[in-house]
Amino acid sequence: MTSGLRAARNSREWSQERLIHEIERYAREHVITVASLASLRVYVSEWENGKRPITERYAKILRALLGITDDELYGRHTATPVETDGYDELMSRIDASRSVSLTMVTTFMDQTELLRTMDRQMGASSLVDQMTGHLSTLEDALTFAVLPETRRPVARALAGAATLAAWQALDVGAVERAWRHYELGKRAAQEADEPMYLAHATAEQAYVLCDAGRPAVAVELVREAQRAGGKAMSPRLRAWLYAAEAEICAKAGMPDDCRRALDNAVRCLPPGQEARDPDMLSIFLNQGHLSRWRGNALALIGDDDAVNDLYVSLGSMDPTFIRATAGLRCDLAQAHLARGEYDQAHDHLRHARLLANRTGSVRQRRRIEQLTQGL
Known part of the structure; x- marks a missing residue:
């Protein structure tokens, strides 16, 4: 099995020596025992060439340093095992999902909010394990929920968490993971019948295209996000979408469209210093933020x-x-x-x-x- 370590290291433009230095620094800060400098040089070379397995101790360090998942670290794609006679297990998980209450959904949302705050202050790379586990829990809750009254609130929570996870993945350079998380967020928003969440995920996904050198297509996608949100959007989210359109139009070399979108953003933004959108907790936008944008x-x-x-x-x-x-x-x-x-x-x-x-x-x-x- 080919290791994805080299690809992750290259995405950060780190040399092997830089990676070794970061491993040593992380180990000192977290009081973890690691091999000597000479041995680490051998380990990194052998890990990248598939000659030595990465143990869990080092995998934990590498995930935190590089902001990657286990699948990305080991260069693998997981497949769902096929079970022949797994009805008891399936029914057990479906029965468990019926106990997902509104209180538990609120807990899911609170966990997403905590991860959002940590991301804002610490960055995304150190949160990959927590974010991966959080998404997995939400996906399982939705997968085995049966009735719409249970599925919709869980889908709404998943839409918000997946969109945050996607932005974090984009920030650490894991662009394919970012794209997949945005698709997950969009599907969850559609199931939850939440146009605002759908619009937000779609607009942020446009940044993946923009970063990949396709700003013209990104402009089309961010405008599609505005159509997807329709009349259901809050004024603050609408202003946020216009500001995103302005930035992407600027990158696409469309100055007139950029200025027009900025004017629309100013027109839609509610007055006052309040930045948080009560209907869309991932949106922070007031006059100061808009001035920056x-x-x-x-x-x-x-x-x-x-x-x-x-x-x-x-x-x-x-x-x-x-x-x-x-x-x-x-x-x-x-x-x-x-x-x-x-x-x-x-x-x-x-x-x-x-x-x-x-x-x-x-x-x-x-x-x-x-x-x-x-x-």
């Missing part, structure tokens, strides 16, 4: 107004939004680069790199490297 989009199309908007956002940024702050620093670097202000751009990229290293964001580090090439 506007500055990002304008920077992408080379508009001089971008810098002012971005500095306003930097001054009001919630310090717990580590990944968002790194992104904002990248936006400022991009805006300064467009104006030929290389010293300021360099300073923001330095801050962005430090923050991206804290969260382990592969996606942001790639952007930082792309911007660095412009200095």
Whole structure:
């Protein structure tokens, strides 16, 4: 069986020496005994060439460092075993699913919220085990639930969790996992009859296409998300979708469409400092957030107004939004680069790199490297 370790390491642009250094650092911080430096060099080489199995002790470290699942680490795809006479087990799981109450669904939602908060403050790479287990529990609950009144609330919880897991996977560079999680989130939202969840998952999925160099198709998908949400969407979610459209249009080289979408976002956003959408807990958007998003989009199309908007956002940024702050620093670097202000751009990229290293964001580090090439 071929190990996926090399692919995961390459996606982070780490050398084998860098991986060995990170293993040692992680072991020190978590008081875990690992092999000597010389032995680790042999282990990593043999792991990547399929000559040595990765033990669970090292697999746990590698999952946390690289933000990958067991299947991705070992380069395998799991298949559901076929059982001949498994009716007793099946009925047992169906009976268990009938006990899934609204209280338990609330617990599922609370767990997703905790993972969202941890992701915002710590980054996604260290949460892969928790997120994988959480999704597995929700999928099992939905798979073996029979009646609609049980399935719909579980599907709603799964839609939110799968969309969060997808964004985390995209952040750590696991793009295929991200795509699959978005598809899972969309299917769950459709079963739950939740147009807002469907619109959100579809719009975020457009970023996978955008990152893959297909911004024109991504524009079509984010507009499809707006149609999918229809009249059921809250004003804040509608503003969020227009802001996403503006950013993706900017990346697609569509400046007029970008500005039009930004105007629509401003028009739809409710007034006041409240950022959380009570109908869609994954949406954070107020005037300050929208100013940052506007500055990002304008920077992408080379508009001089971008810098002012971005500095306003930097001054009001919630310090717990580590990944968002790194992104904002990248936006400022991009805006300064467009104006030929290389010293300021360099300073923001330095801050962005430090923050991206804290969260382990592969996606942001790639952007930082792309911007660095412009200095």
